[in-house]
Structures are given as structure tokens and as C-alpha cells.
Amino acid sequence: MIFLNKEDDDKLHEECGVFGINSFSGRDVAEKVYYGLYALQHRGQESAGIASNLNGEIILKKSMGLVQDVFNNQDIQELRGDIAIGHVRYSTSGESSVINAQPLVGKSRLGQMCIAHNGTLVNAGILRELLEDSGTMFQTTIDSEVILNLIVRSGNKDLIRSLKETLNVIKGAFALTMTMGEYLIGIRDPYGIRPLILGKTEDNYVLASESCALDVIGARIVRDIEPGEMVIIEKDQVTSIKYSEKTQHRVCSFEYIYFARPDSTMDGVSVYDARLRMGATLYDEHPVEADLVIGVPDSGIAAALGFSRHSGIPFDTGFVKNKYIGRTFIAPSQELREKAVNIKLNAMRSVVEGKRVVLIDDSIVRGTTSRKLIETLRFAGAREIHFRVSSPMVQHPCYFGIDTPYREHLIAAVKSKEEIRQEIGADSLEFISEPGLLKALDHDNGYCTGCFSGIYPMSIPQEEE
Missing domain, CATH: 3.40.50.2020 (Rossmann fold)
Structure with a gap:
């Protein structure tokens, strides 16, 4: 068997897809993440991962391969928690290996946190060098870990301030889903280059790269996350924070030409x-x-x-x-x-x-x-x-x-x-x-x-x- 390298594939590829969900009533949500990632499989076929949050403790399962190959029924049952995020990856920065699969989990003075990232930072190399010079050890070769370490190393004991500090340092394209403590968090870069949409069911708020992932679990579209916006979701409450004043709408035109599924609606289109x-x-x-x-x-x-x-x-x-x-x-x-x-x-x-x-x-x-x-x-x-x-x-x-x-x-x-x-x-x-x-x-x-x-x-x- 021969693995097709990227030179054999004459198409452009999106880096990945992200998904996040909570439950207002405390029900386990990993199964819904599984189906959400299944709907986003076209955005990345190299690896898949789900991290569930059970009372602030993160349970993680990720591996190389397609969603249906990475997870079985037992995995979904073990991923207990009323908040969960998921990721499918096609590598653009960082080699293709399980260590670079997402979501990524870190621990700070605020507790365990988990992040899934779609996009690429243009200043990741410089930030990584600065972090390494100050003693930070990296486990992966992807820029998503730069974001996680910046949050973890923040001197603030307040999550929102730590996030704002990090978001005003990183530069590039990013749509993030995160979970920490009782929160599900969605963040979009100040130019909105990578898509992120908010949906809702009777018992869930949902974040996803595309609306087709909302459809598969019966969620309705609430709205797109705005460029430079962070949403903090706790149970059935959503708090919107504009972390950047300098915002423009510059969504990637190739999302519409090729990347996105035709049954998706993105930024109203x-x-x-x-x-x-x-x-x-x-x-x-x-x-x-x-x-x-x-x-x-x-x-x-x-x-x-x-x-x-x-x-x-x-x-x-x-x-x-x-x-x-x-x-x-x-x-x-x-x-x-x-x-x-x-x-x-x-x-x-x-x-x-x-x-x-x-x-x-x-x-x-x-x-x-x-x-x-x-x-x-x-x-x-x-x-x-x-x-x-x-x-x-x-x-x-x-x-x-x-x-x-x-x-x-x-x-x-x-x-x-x-x-x-x-x-x-x-x-x-x-x-x-x-x-x-x-x-x-x-x-x-x-x-x-x-x-x-x-x-x-x-x-x-x-x-x-």
C-alpha cells in the first residue's frame, strides 16, 4: 500500500474543521460531536479527535484516520461530559502524525483547558521561539500549541483576560473552539478568514466550521461568529465579547469555490x-x-x-x-x-x-x-x-x-x-x-x-x- 502524498493531489485543501457543543441539562454530548465531525470530514481526513469536559476534567480521544475509524461505541460512551469539542485535520503546518492531532489539552492555574484550531498563525514561529527561550517545552510541531501555551502561561487568574491577552498577540487566521471549567468558547480571528457558526437545539448550543454540521444533529442556525468576536457559553447563556476593535470581514473566498459542502451556509451566503x-x-x-x-x-x-x-x-x-x-x-x-x-x-x-x-x-x-x-x-x-x-x-x-x-x-x-x-x-x-x-x-x-x-x-x- 502506498500513501498518497500531497504532490499526487492536485487540489487545494482546507486545514481542518472544528466543532463544539454543550448541554443545558447536563447530558453527555460526545455522540453529537461524533456526528458533527462526520459532517465536517471533507475538511480533513488525516486525524480526528474529541475532548469531553466532565466537571472541569478533560477526557481526550484522538488518532490518525477518518472519524468512523477513530471512534467506536465504547469510545463515545467513555467520553462522558456535558461539554465537548472535536477536530478533523488536514495538515498544513506541522507534520502528519498523531502527536499533532487535535484537540490539544493543557493545564494552567485556572484548571484544565482544551483547544481545537482551524487556520494558521503567520507569527507562530516568532512566538514559539520566544516561548522556548522562556522555558516552554512543546510536545507538537503545530501552531495551535502556541495558542494554548500563551493562554496557559498568562499571569492572569481571569480566563477572559488571559484569552484577550493571547488573542491580541497572535496574528493570522483562526477559528477556535475551547472548553474549560463550565465553559464552551468560540473565537474567530479579526478578519473572519476561517468560518465559525453558532447553532442551537432545545438542549444545546453548538459551534461548528460549517452549518452542515448543525443540520446533522438537528440544530438551527443562530448566527455566524463575527470577526474579532469571542463567545463564552455557560449552559443556556451566551456572552459575546469583542476582543479586537480593528476588524474586517475577509472570509476565504475558496470556502465558497471548493472547501465547503454545498449544503452549508456561511456568513449568510x-x-x-x-x-x-x-x-x-x-x-x-x-x-x-x-x-x-x-x-x-x-x-x-x-x-x-x-x-x-x-x-x-x-x-x-x-x-x-x-x-x-x-x-x-x-x-x-x-x-x-x-x-x-x-x-x-x-x-x-x-x-x-x-x-x-x-x-x-x-x-x-x-x-x-x-x-x-x-x-x-x-x-x-x-x-x-x-x-x-x-x-x-x-x-x-x-x-x-x-x-x-x-x-x-x-x-x-x-x-x-x-x-x-x-x-x-x-x-x-x-x-x-x-x-x-x-x-x-x-x-x-x-x-x-x-x-x-x-x-x-x-x-x-x-x-x-
Whole structure:
């Protein structure tokens, strides 16, 4: 068995998903965390963890693997407590190993605390060095432990003050769920780059990266946590604290393009509807005569539907996806790769043969997947292939929690659009414009588009550029 390394995967990846829940009546809540994490599995498949809080004592279970493989019925029964947080991880900072799995647990003069983090700190290296110089020992290589140690080492005996001090030191993208004592806590960075939403049932308050995780346990949306906001939840009471005065709304635009599930609503915007509008905008900006529109499963489907409805060109299923492919399998030999063995996706010959096809995908990163998709369609008999992309050209790395290759490995950073077209073998190639993307998002929110424009919501340390 060969583990697929990140160079084999021609997609951008979100770092992780977080979930937190309490019970007003004192019931155990670990089972609901399990199902919440199951709904967030798309955000991270390397490790999963749940930490439950039983009268201030933390019980932790985490391991490498998918949620369904990490936890069994006995684990859930042993994770007793009326407050719990959970995490699924895809590593961007720190190596992929169980020691870096979250949640993380620490102990301070205030008692045990536990944290789960989605995002990346841009000043983690400097803060880690300062902490190490003052005698702090680190158990992991992830920036989430920097946050935990800053809270633990705070001289304040007041939790809120300790949190405020830490939050005004760290810099970058973070959506945090925490538990300590009788509290469930949710925190979002001052730019709101990473999403965090608050939900409620008759007996629970819930925090999650996406609303789809609320749906799975029957919770209704209350609201999104605001940029620069901290919510302290005790039983059925929620206290909102604005810890930063300098806030802007700059949620990651790639959440809507690719990361989030289509059934989620984030910051008031339906992900599915946004993708439909991206497809429609693509046709407005780059019309083409064709017989058929197809989408690359799964995140290209909604944009393809939008393109089809707006253009009047019929939509059809162009690819069949092998649902049993995981992250580990026997890699094909060079001989089989050269013969274009299609392990993950195969084209529907009866649909595309002899047709002029518009192929919609969410992004082009390295270009390797795009080239293989087009080769597959040619092999199935497509007459023309017009590639349309529902994101602008990805020309810059992300520093806020997305796993992006180095800039020299981003095909749009080193090649022109025409050179990319020739590289992937399309008859035509067009990307949605940045103004078109923002129009498709159709909301007053601000968005981070740094991976397209190189203009980030905050300054990046010089050595990171």
C-alpha cells in the first residue's frame, strides 16, 4: 500500500474543521460531536479527535484516520461530559502524525483547558521561539500549541483576560473552539478568514466550521461568529465579547469555490447558490458554442449547472467517480499511468462521444489533474473540450490555513493562460475574473482573494513571501 502524498493531489485543501457543543441539562454530548465531525470530514481526513469536559476534567480521544475509524461505541460512551469539542485535520503546518492531532489539552492555574484550531498563525514561529527561550517545552510541531501555551502561561487568574491577552498577540487566521471549567468558547480571528457558526437545539448550543454540521444533529442556525468576536457559553447563556476593535470581514473566498459542502451556509451566503452564480458568470464572461456542459465531481457540479442554465446548453453527467478510493491504495505502475488508467474518475463515453464539451472545474493548481481529465474525455471521443474554471488563476500561496504548493509549483504563477491551455490540451481555456467571482458571491461581505491577487488582508512576514 502506498500513501498518497500531497504532490499526487492536485487540489487545494482546507486545514481542518472544528466543532463544539454543550448541554443545558447536563447530558453527555460526545455522540453529537461524533456526528458533527462526520459532517465536517471533507475538511480533513488525516486525524480526528474529541475532548469531553466532565466537571472541569478533560477526557481526550484522538488518532490518525477518518472519524468512523477513530471512534467506536465504547469510545463515545467513555467520553462522558456535558461539554465537548472535536477536530478533523488536514495538515498544513506541522507534520502528519498523531502527536499533532487535535484537540490539544493543557493545564494552567485556572484548571484544565482544551483547544481545537482551524487556520494558521503567520507569527507562530516568532512566538514559539520566544516561548522556548522562556522555558516552554512543546510536545507538537503545530501552531495551535502556541495558542494554548500563551493562554496557559498568562499571569492572569481571569480566563477572559488571559484569552484577550493571547488573542491580541497572535496574528493570522483562526477559528477556535475551547472548553474549560463550565465553559464552551468560540473565537474567530479579526478578519473572519476561517468560518465559525453558532447553532442551537432545545438542549444545546453548538459551534461548528460549517452549518452542515448543525443540520446533522438537528440544530438551527443562530448566527455566524463575527470577526474579532469571542463567545463564552455557560449552559443556556451566551456572552459575546469583542476582543479586537480593528476588524474586517475577509472570509476565504475558496470556502465558497471548493472547501465547503454545498449544503452549508456561511456568513449568510448559500455555498450552493454561490457556485450556481459562478457558473452563470463564467458564461457571461466567456461564452462558447457547445453541445454539452459537464462538471468535475464534486465541487464543479454546481458551477456547471449554473453555466448550463444560464447558457441553455444541456447539462449531463460526464464522469463517473469511484466512491471507494481512499487516501491509500496500490499506486499504478508507470506503464499503467502512461496508458491513462483512470482510477478516480472515468468519462461517460455514451454521453461525450462526438460532442463539443464545456468542462467546468473549480480551480487549476498544478495542472496535472486538468490534463488527465482532458485526456480522459479525448479517449472517450469528445470532439472539442472547452475548459472553464470557477475561480480566478491561482498565482500566489495562502498563509492562512490552506495547503498550497510553493509558488513555482502553481502553474498559473509560471505560465500564461495560453501556455496553460496548451499544457492541459484544451481547445479553449477561461477563468472567472476576480470581479466576477465577487459578484457571484452576491453579498456585502468582504473576502480574502490573496491566492489570486497576492493582496492579503494582513501583512505577511518577509521570510514567508
